[in-house]
Amino acid sequence: MTTLGAVFRPQLAPERLRAVARTADEAGLDELWLWEDCFREGGISTAAAALAWTERVRIGVGLLPVPLRNVALTAMETAGLHRMFPDRTVLAVGHGVQDWMGQVGARAGSPLTLLREYLTALRALLRGERVTTEGRYVRLDDVALDWPPHGTAEVFAGATGPRTLRLSGEAADGTVLTCATPPDGVRAARRLIDEGRSAAGRTGRHEVVVHLLTATGPGAADRLRAELAAEKLDSVPGLGVAGDAGAVADAVERLAAAGAGTVILQPTADEPDPEGFVRFTAEKVGPLIA
Template identity: 80%
Template structure:
C-alpha cells in the first residue's frame, strides 16, 4: 500500500507545530514531515518535540544538510530519537542548498563526496559498529555509540541529479524526491537509484518518498500556480495538484504507479489552514489511495 504523509512547512512559526502534529496524530495520518530550511526551524529539535507531543504518527525530517553536522553528532541525535520513540522517527540527509551552505561557511567543494562519506559512516555507527575512517571530509578515530539504536534505522537521502540519485542507491536505504519531480521524473530516478544499488551489490528494499505540492479549498488553483511559479517550474507538466480529495488521490496514484512508495502532500506556502490540511490528507485522501 502506498504510504501517505503531509509536510509542516517552515514558513509557519515553530509554535504552530504542536497543533499541526497533534491534528495529524488524532486524524490517523501516517507521516508528518518537517524541513530544516535555512534559516528557519531546527530539524532535530522540531522532530523531537513533535514526537513527544504525539503517540503514533511517524515524524520525518526531510532533510538534514550534512555540511552543518559532524557525522558523530548526527548519529548521536538519531540514535537518541530512535531509542526514545522506537519506530517513529524518519531520518533523511542531503548535501544541502549550496547557496545556504556558502552563507554559513560550510560549502563543500564536492558535496556528493561529503554526502557519500557521511552516509557510509552514519549507517555504520547506527548499526553499532566502531568506525575509523580518514576521508576527504569525514574523519573518525575509533568512534562508536554507547547507546546505538536497538532496532534497524533506515537512512534516506535527498537527491535530484543523476550523481546524487546513484549515490542514494549505493549508500542510503531510501531516497527523498522534491515536489519538482513529475511521474516521469520518478521513473527516471528509480532507474538511476537502481544503477547505484546494482553497482554496490545492494538487494534490500529501497524506499522512494516523493513530495507532491497540493492545494485544496478556496483559491486552490491560484495558490498552486503561484507556488510552482515561485519555484521556477510553472511550465513543467504534471507537477502538483489542486482540487478535492479525489483529484489529490489520483495524483498520488500516478506517482505511486511511477515508483513512489510514499507520497507526502506538500501544502502551498500560504496554506490558510495547516491543521485542516493534515486532517484532509488523513480523512479524505487516505481512503481513496490504495
C-alpha cells in the same frame, strides 16, 4: 500500499507545530514531515518535540544538510530519537542548498564526496559499529555510540541529480525526491537508484519518498499556480495538484504507479489552514488511496 503523509512547512512559526502534529496523530495520518531549512527551524529539535507530543504518527526529517552537521552528532541525535520513540522516526540527509551552505561557511568543494563519506559513516555508527575513517571531509578516530538504536535505523538521502540518485541507491536506505518530480521523473529516478543499487550489490528494500505540491479549498488552483511560478516550475508538466480529495488521490496514485512508495503532500507556503490540510490528507485523501 502507498504511505501517505503531509509536510509541516518551516514558513510556519515553531509554536504552530504542536497543534499540527497533534492533529496529524488524531486524524490517523501515516507520516508528518519536517524540514531543516536555513534559517528557520532545526530538524532534530522539531522532530523530538513532535514525537513527544504524539503517540503514533511517524515523523520524517527531510532533510538534514550534511555540511552543517558533524556526522557523530547526527548519529547521536538520531540514535536518541530511535531509542526514545521506536519505529517512529524517518531521517533523510543531503547536500543542502549550496547558497545557504556558503552563507555559513560550510560549502563543500565536492558535495557528492561529502555525502558518500557521511552516509557510509552514519549508517555504520547507527549499526553500532566502531568507526575509524580518514576521508576528505569525514574523519573519525575510534568512534562508537554508547547508545546505538535498537534494531535498524534507516537513513534516507535527498537527491535530484543523476550522480546523487545513483549514490543514494549505493549508500542510503531510501531516497527523498522534491515536489519538482513529476511521475516521469520518479520513473527516471528509480532507474538511476537501481543502477546504484546494482553496482553496490544491494538487494534489500529501498523506499522512494516523493513530495507532491497540493492545494485544496477556495482559491486552490490560483495558489498552486502562484507557487509553481515563484519556484520557476510552472513550465514542468505534471507537477502539483489542486482540487478535492478525488483529484489529489489520483495524483498520488500516478506517483505511486511510477515507483513512489511514500507520497508526502506539500501544502503551498500560503496554506491558510495547516491543521485542516493535515486532516484533509488523512481523512479525505487517505481512504481513497489503494
